[in-house]
Amino acid sequence: MIDIEIEHGKVLHIVVLAISELMVATGEREVFFQVNGQLRSMKVKDKAAIKDQKVHPKVDKSKANQIGAPMPGQVLDVKIKEGDLIKKGDTVVVLSAMKMETVVKSTVEGKVKKIHVRVGQQIQGDDLVVELE
Structure with missing residues (x-):
């Protein structure tokens, strides 16, 4: 649980519930969490995983070979x-x-x-x- 005080007397209680597998095509993971008891999710770029990812070369359609x-x-x-x-x-x-x-x-x-x-x-x-x- 993470508590973040956004201003005096206002605190957000955040609980991370799960993190998805890496979506290879986008380099993102979906993070599921609760903010003050309400379920939320968001996609986050995983920069560490992107570094490890090998980029496959794309075909140059102008080259017949x-x-x-x-x-x-x-x-x-x-x-x-x-x-x-x-x-x-x-x-x-x-x-x-x-x-x-x-x-x-x-x-x-x-x-x-x-x-x-x-x-x-x-x-x-x-x-x-x-x-x-």
Whole structure:
């Protein structure tokens, strides 16, 4: 319990009830608390967690040699490896989002230069998935 005297004779009694898990997309946590017995909640930026968070590179849509994630999801499978020659329409990655599988296909042909994701990784829409030479 925290007591804050805002002016002489006026005291706020604050009780923190719970703090949510980090919302990765926003870097926020929701804090649930009571002020003088009334339930409240607010979202707070967690600056310490944001520092530890790795920012995944985004696809540059002006570059045809980059393939991005069409939506947020978890990487279920990576169908290619670095050095592979792929054709337009080849499956590069399989994502799972909201119990649905989404196949990410190559939009051009080329040689796989770098794979930017791994199986089990959570990614956001427009995150860079594969780079071609």
